[in-house]
Amino acid sequence: MIEADRLTRCYGRLIAVDALSIRAEPGQVLGLLGPNGAGKSTAMRMIAGFLAPTSGTARVCGHDVQREPLKAKRALGYLPEGAPSYGEMTVREFLTFILRVRALPAETGFRRFDEVVTHLQLEDVLDQCIDTLSKGLRRRVGLAQAILHDPPVLMLDEPTDGLDPNQKHAVRRLIDSMARERTILISTHLLEEVHALCNRVVIIARGRLLADATPAELEARSRYHGAVSFSAPGSGVSQEMLGRLPQVAAIEVDPLDGRITVFPKPGARVLEPVEDLLRQQGLEVSEIQLERGRLDEVFRQITMGESA
Amino acid sequence: MHPIAAIMRRELRSYFVTPVAYVFLVIFLVLAGLLTFYAGDFYERGLADLQPFFVMHPWLYLILAPALSMRMWAEESKAGTLELLLTLPVTLVQAMLGKFLAAWLFLGLALALTFPIWITVNYLGDPDNGVIFAGYLGSWLMAGAFLAIGACLSTLTRSQVVAFILTALVCVLLILVGQPQVLDFVQGALPRKLVNGVAHLSILRHFEAIARGVLDVRDLMYFLFTIFAWLTAGVLVLDLKRAR
Structure with missing residues (x-):
């Protein structure tokens, strides 16, 4: 469960996110949709605990990200924008590092490592440096990092950005397969993604919430609806x-x-x-x-x- | 594994998978040797001790410690991995400690690899190995202080060059502040008590005491407190940056 309550973030005089309230429940794939610079990433960074909100609160699985940051972060799998990772490490080293920092018990850790690597088809590149991987593979490594601890809440910032159509399809299938018992928040500016993935959409522009509806409800607002x-x-x-x-x-x-x-x-x-x-x-x-x-x-x- | 240990391991690994570690070790050992034998008059003094070796260490660290610490946070900011690291379940203190300890241990390793000079002096004469041990300890503590300063200043910027220059600047100030020339200079301008206080801030004064074999609690506390203070400041900067 993700709850943001009047989340606000200012940079100097610029209001990047303006009293944004959203709520995503288990089983939901909530799409955060907006033009570039709408405040999607800033909102996600606050929910992930990377940025402190100017005002308002965010909770992950009931844990306030400001007051109980470790509990919130343990419940959350987060793919930051651009899927950053340590380029000089191999995929194996990187994922092992994440397991260690997250302090998963060895047995669960190894099992999850194998599952995730198989799931994201990373077997062949396990011992390659992340720097040498293609953009699509790097994105998959970022996703692997986010789901390694099997989190109840997933937050993915533009998970398919820069991928080719086949890779996009694979990533969407993956997200779909995880959606059932998890809460998933993805940000995107791709409308096709909303169709393919989300069962609810929040549209924001200039930091403000403009619409919160299902994709079908949004389509019904179109003048083409029923044409x-x-x-x-x-x-x-x-x-x-x-x-x-x-x-x-x-x-x-x-x-x-x-x-x-x-x-x-x-x-x-x-x-x-x-x-x-x-x-x-x-x-x-x-x-x-x-x-x-x-x-x-x-x-x-x-x-x-x-x-x- | 504890998050601090995990981060420390990752940092240490990254030194060794990139050429950083090897370049650093070679330069450190070559410079340590050259400075001791040429600038320090190791032979001409005719004394079986490592004073000429330790006396050069502040100047050695002045260049090499900032080179090691500059990437600590600046690189993470620049590459965007800071967002990854700080959204993992680790506290800022843990992340800072992990990174600092990695750099400190690595410099400890560099220091330990100067052991041939210790063997040499034992072969040539009959030195007081207790004093030499104290010298190594003091040198390592001083390295820690320099690295803590670098760790803090590396949080301020995304540019490693800026981090390097800032760190070297602060370190050189801390070295020079206890020199008689500097003290004479400020003597007229400042009240006597303040001058003494300034002199106590000097890294050299505390290091030279330990390097002579005098393990005074106050000198040890000076280094440990310097490390603590700069690391705390670094954590505060990171925390401020979240809210800025």
Whole structure:
């Protein structure tokens, strides 16, 4: 469990995190989403106990990170931004160092070491210097370090940043597999990640919480939510006719490929009426799609609306 | 394993997997030898003791201790590993002690490797080995004081060069402050009591007493307190940086 209560951090006159309250429960993967410089990393650093909050409190598994820092840190696995590690050490030495500092009993330690190394497929590079590893491997070493002590709470700062699509997929599968009984907080600016991983999203910009919802709820805020789009090449689908349907609020045609998007009025469904109309007119449609809503659009709307 | 021991082991390892340890040991031993035989008139004095050897140590440490301590925190800040280290379940005091002890033990090793000079003097004559032992102890304590100063100043900056220069500067001040020339200079400006106080701060005064074989509790306390004070200051700086 992670609880942040009116967490605030100032750098001089700049307010990096402004009275941020979030709460993540076991079984939840909470995504901290925001543009660059929104205060995601600063917030995580305070929860991890690296930075002291200017005001407010953070608790990990009920332990206040300021008053009981060791207890909080023991319950937490943390991957800092950029996955820093000691480059001159080999992967084996580095992970052994983490085991020693965390003072895990030898037997549990060895078992966890083997499990984590297998899980993250680090067997082949165990005796290589971390400096010589690719970015993806280094990120995996950072993840290994974070989950080595099997923590109930995991906090990952941009865990897939800079990875190729295959590596991203692997890391997401890993996070997914750990999500069931743990509390996981990840920060990201990648919207696809939210879809792939999170069951709740907190959007912050300029240090302030702007939205706290499930990905589906966010999508529902999109004007594309429930819209229907289709391509009907060659056939002169009459926009006029579509516009006469009572459920339709607006119609847009993509100037590049002629794809037509039909937006519903609030609360209305347009898929069936549009399909009926097309059938009646005997028009050939290559494919038709019901949109769930576009997160990127909602994200822009929420985070940019703030500055306007 | 205790976190202090784990951190100390890691630091010691990092000396030896990088060339730092070997370069340092070679330079330390060569300089210690050269200074003793050429600058210290080891033979010409015709005395079977290690005074010329120990007398040079403050100047040796002035260059080499900051070189060892400069990376202690500056490198971690720069590489971002500070965030990793300080979010592990260790206290600032434990992290500081682990790092300091590693450097101090390593300098102890360098000092121990000067044993051929001890064998030489025993071969050539009949020295008082008790005095020599006291000299080694005093030298190691002085090294600890220099390293503690370096550990503290290394927390102030991300730049190892800055850490080196600051440390060397503070160390040279602590060496010079007890010299008669400096004391004469401040004599006119400061009240007598303060001048005496300043003289007591001098590293040289305390070290020379121990190196002569006089193990006075006050001299030992001086070094231990210097180490304690600078390490505490370093921990406070680290803590302030969390909140800044």
